[in-house]
Amino acid sequence: MRIEAGARTDLGRVRKNNEDCFQIEPSLQLYVLSDGMGGQAHGEVASNLAVQIIVAYCQQAELSRATPTFGELQPDVSDRTNRLASAIHLANRKVYEMAAANSEQRGMGATIVAAWLDGQKLSLAHVGDSRAYLLRAGSLDQLTGDHSLVAEKVRIGILTPQEADASDLQSVLTRAVGASATVEVDTNEQILLEGDSLLLCSDGLTRMVTDPEIASTLLTSTSAQEAADRLVELANEYGGVDNVSVVVLRVTQKSEGVLERLKIWKRNSG
Amino acid sequence: MPKLVLKFESATMKEVPLGTRPVTIGRAPDNDIPIDNLAVSNYHSRVYVEAGSLVLEDLNSLNGTFLNDIRIERAMIRHGDTILIGKHQVVVDQEHDAALPLDGWRKAPVPRVNETMVLDTQERRKMLEQAAAAGERSQLSPDRLRVPTLTVLRGRTNQKEYRISGKLTVIGHSKMATIRLRGWFTPQIAAQINKHEDGYYLGRGDQLPKINGARIEGLTKLNDGDLIEVGRVQLNFVFRD
Numbered sequence: 468m469r470i471e472a473g474a475r476t477d478l479g480r481v482r483k484n485n486e487d488c489f490q491i492e493p494s495l496q497l498y499v500l501s502d503g504m505g506g507q508a509h510g511e512v513a514s515n516l517a518v519q520i521i522v523a524y525c526q527q528a529e530l531s532r533a534t535p536t537f538g539e540l541q542p543d544v545s546d547r548t549n550r551l552a553s554a555i556h557l558a559n560r561k562v563y564e565m566a567a568a569n570s571e572q573r574g575m576g577a578t579i580v581a582a583w584l585d586g587q588k589l590s591l592a593h594v595g596d597s598r599a600y601l602l603r604a605g606s607l608d609q610l611t612g613d614h615s616l617v618a619e620k621v622r623i624g625i626l627t628p629q630e631a632d633a634s635d636l637q638s639v640l641t642r643a644v645g646a647s648a649t650v651e652v653d654t655n656e657q658i659l660l661e662g663d664s665l666l667l668c669s670d671g672l673t674r675m676v677t678d679p680e681i682a683s684t685l686l687t688s689t690s691a692q693e694a695a696d697r698l699v700e701l702a703n704e705y706g707g708v709d710n711v712s713v714v715v716l717r718v719t720q721k722s723e724g725v726l727e728r729l730k731i732w733k734r735n736s737g
Numbered sequence: 738m739p740k741l742v743l744k745f746e747s748a749t750m751k752e753v754p755l756g757t758r759p760v761t762i763g764r765a766p767d768n769d770i771p772i773d774n775l776a777v778s779n780y781h782s783r784v785y786v787e788a789g790s791l792v793l794e795d796l797n798s799l800n801g802t803f804l805n806d807i808r809i810e811r812a813m814i815r816h817g818d819t820i821l822i823g824k825h826q827v828v829v830d831q832e833h834d835a836a837l838p839l840d841g842w843r844k845a846p847v848p849r850v851n852e853t854m855v856l857d858t859q860e861r862r863k864m865l866e867q868a869a870a871a872g873e874r875s876q877l878s879p880d881r882l883r884v885p886t887l888t889v890l891r892g893r894t895n896q897k898e899y900r901i902s903g904k905l906t907v908i909g910h911s912k913m914a915t916i917r918l919r920g921w922f923t924p925q926i927a928a929q930i931n932k933h934e935d936g937y938y939l940g941r942g943d944q945l946p947k948i949n950g951a952r953i954e955g956l957t958k959l960n961d962g963d964l965i966e967v968g969r970v971q972l973n974f975v976f977r978d
Contacts, residue, residue, distance in 0.1 A: 504853035543903045543932070576855055587926075588905075588913065604941065606955030612934045616856060622935060633745040633824070635773040638853045646855040655933065656905035658913070658926050658942065706775050734943055 468587055468661060469721050470496065473692030474714040477699045479671055480707030486510030487669050487712035490518050496584035497525050498714050502597050502669040504643065505566075505575030514577040516565065517558040517644050521581060524554035544654050548590035551583045552652040555592055555644065562645025576643035580611060580667045582716070589665070591655040595643050598673060600681065601657065602664040604734075607682040610655055614642035637674070662734075663718040664694070671711030675702040691715040739791065739816070739831040741784060743770050745824065759785035762822060763796070776800050776823035784814070791829065793820060883976040885937055885959075892970030893919040900977075901937065906930040908967055909942055918970060928967045931956065937974070944968050 472493065478485045486503035488511070499521050503514030528534040528550045538556030540549050558579070566572045578595025591599055596613040612618060616639040620626035631637070642650055659665070664685045672681075680701060688694035694715045702711040741760060743751040753760055753769050762770040763781040772781075778798040785792055793814045795802035803821035804812050814820070816831035885901040895917040899906075907914040911925040918927060926942035938956040945952050947966040948959070959965075965972040 502853075504855075510853075544905075545903075548904075574854075601956075603955065604945075608956045610933075629746065630748055633750070633774070635750070635771050637773060640853060640855045643853075643855045653934070654904065655931065656903075657931060657940070658905070658907055658929050660926070660942065708775070734945070 468659075469719045470584065471691045471717045471719055472498065472714065473690060473695040473717075474498075474712075475692075475695045475699045476712035477703065477707075477710065479710050480703055482708075482710055484508055484511055485710045486514055487671065487710040488514045488518055489667070489712055489714050490522050491714060492522055492526075495522075495525055495529060497522060497581070498583075498667060498716065499579065499581040500597055500667040500669065500712055500714050501580075501644075502578040502595065502671070502710070502712070503575070504577065504640075505572065507571070509566075509572045509575035510577070512572065513562050513566075513575040513645050517555075517562055517577045517579055520558040520561050521551075521554040521579065524557050525550065525583065528554070538649070538652065541654060544656060545585075545588070545590065547583060547585050547588075548592065548654045548656055551581055551590050551592045552654050555579055555581065555594060555652045556650065559594075559644045559650040560648070563648055566645055574646075576640075576645040578640070578669070579644050582665060582667060582714075584659070587659045587718075589657040589659050591657070592652050594650055594652055595640050596670050598666075598668055598670075600666040600668070600678075602666070602682055602685045603660065604662070605682070605686065607678055607685075609678075610657065612653065614653075615640050637670075659718050660734075661718055661720045664691075665716040665718075666698075667714040668698070669710060669712045671707070671709035672698055672702050672713055674709065675705040675707065675711070685715070691717045739829065740833065741770065741820075742828045742830055743772070744826045744828060750825075755784065755786065755791065757786065759783045761796075762820075762827065763798075770827065772822060772825050774823045774825065777825070781822055782820070784820075791815065791831075798822075883978055886975055886977050887916065887965070888973045888975065890964075890971040890973055892968070894970060895919065901930065901932075904932040907942070908970075908972075916972075918968070923968070927970075928965075930959070939965060942967075 472491050474489050474491055476487045489500040491498050499518050501514035501518050503510030536553045566575050578597040580593040580597040580599050583590045593611045596615045599610040601608050601610050616636050617631040617634045619641055621628055621631050684697050685694050695713045698713045699711050739755045741753045760769040761783045763779050764777040765779040780796045781798040782795050782802040791814045794811045801808045814829050818829045820827040887899045889897050899916055907929050908916040909925050909927040910918050910923040924943035927944045928942045928946040929940045931938045937959045939959055940956045944967055949964050959974045961976045963974045
């Protein structure tokens with residue numbers, strides 16, 4: 468199994484700053500994306516700081532088992548997933564401390580969606596409304612639940628998805644990295660299969676481009692980078708009202724032998 | 738005092754009283770009636786009082802302002818009229834008072850919808866209490882407190898029954914598998930069960946599993962009592978107390 472990665476971030480057509488950022492670390496198989504918030508250039512500061520801390524923590528954790536953990540450990544996920552959550556807890560603390568120390572940065576924060584692979588086992592962690600999607604055998608599933616006011620209201624049944632889409636409160640988050648002293652991190656795990664595509668993205672993509680369009684773009688692109696470029700271009704074509712960032716991972720087989728192709732074909736045809 | 742009622746597909750989204758000051762409608766967050774939709778211009782239209790009458794005026798919007806389905810630039814409006822802006826309707830109501838007087842409403846904090854913001858914990862708690870009052874699903878569901886189990890009805894596995902405790906449960910021959918399938922030619926990862934916020938989802942592995950006889954497409958939510966088939970193995974998914 469081989470992972471092919473592509474990524475792109477773009478200002479969009481309306482905003483003056485790009486508050487999004489991402490980092491891909493192929494040696495660690497770690498992929499992190501963040502959407503910052505807060506006036507002036509503070510959103511950029513928050514998202515960049517959060518991503519840097521997460522990558523640095525995971526590097527350290529790979530080197531030494533003695534690396535301390537942050538936040539409450541979750542008993543129902545692997546050590547690696549707990550490490551990833553720990554990295555986000557640490558990032559939260561650092562961004563929060565920075566905002567508290569500089570009055571003009573008060574209120575800055577960031578979303579995070581992070582994927583860390585251990586062979587074919589995917590650890591996923593997120594805070595805020597940046598998302599992870601899995602495209603498998605032609606069907607696209609959202610793996611993360613947005614921490615936004617409208618999404619939480621939909622989940623608890625007091626708002627319909629249609630009302631949520633029409634709401635003027637879509638930008639109100641219920642969780643963000645750096646917004647308070649502690650944060651709750653959602654985690655998830657998946658076994659990735661050959662032929663899968665994983666997408667991490669900021670809301671600048673999902674507010675502009677529909678799920679079926681995302682699915683068909685991922686399906687018809689010949690490389691992960693091409694898929695990333697086309698998704699960003701599509702968001703801009705539809706108005707690009709926000710910064711847009713995507714990280715695309717494609718799971719391919721090591722050898723492109725006839726037998727392997729046959730296996731995939733057989734699996735996908737059920 | 739007359740008011741304007743913003744509606745989307747018959748759901749009331751906002752009420753704004755009409756006073757001496759013009760009321761603006763548009764996509765920018767500083768409008769009196771902000772509508773977060775791309776079909777709406779930043780400052781789309783406005784309503785104001787002139788010589789005792791209510792006047793609706795289009796502010797050179799891209800997609801137009803419609804009064805009772807007729808595109809207008811400027812028109813008098815009265816009780817019962819419907820203004821169409823994008824997919825949203827604004828209904829003119831001169832018979833009922835708005836919930837809040839104009840001054841009080843102006844002072845209320847208006848969220849800047851274009852900028853992302855985070856609710857403080859107090860507001861979030863309020864929302865969750867509201868949800869608890871509604872007595873709804875997901876996190877508050879009693880299923881969450883019950884233990885999901887898989888009982889083997891048919892096939893060769895290492896146990897007869899499994900309690901699902903992790904977020905990821907792998908079914909297959911692999912060492913990663915919780916539900917270890919035996920036998921030659923058994924796939925390493927036959928299928929997987931993932932716990933999400935609102936429940937447990939079955940996903941494919943090297944095989945495409947069935948739920949209650951039907952092959953799944955994508956991640957499929959498991960319900961209490963579902964029958965799962967993976968290759969020659971049959972499992973019953975049940976919540977236990």
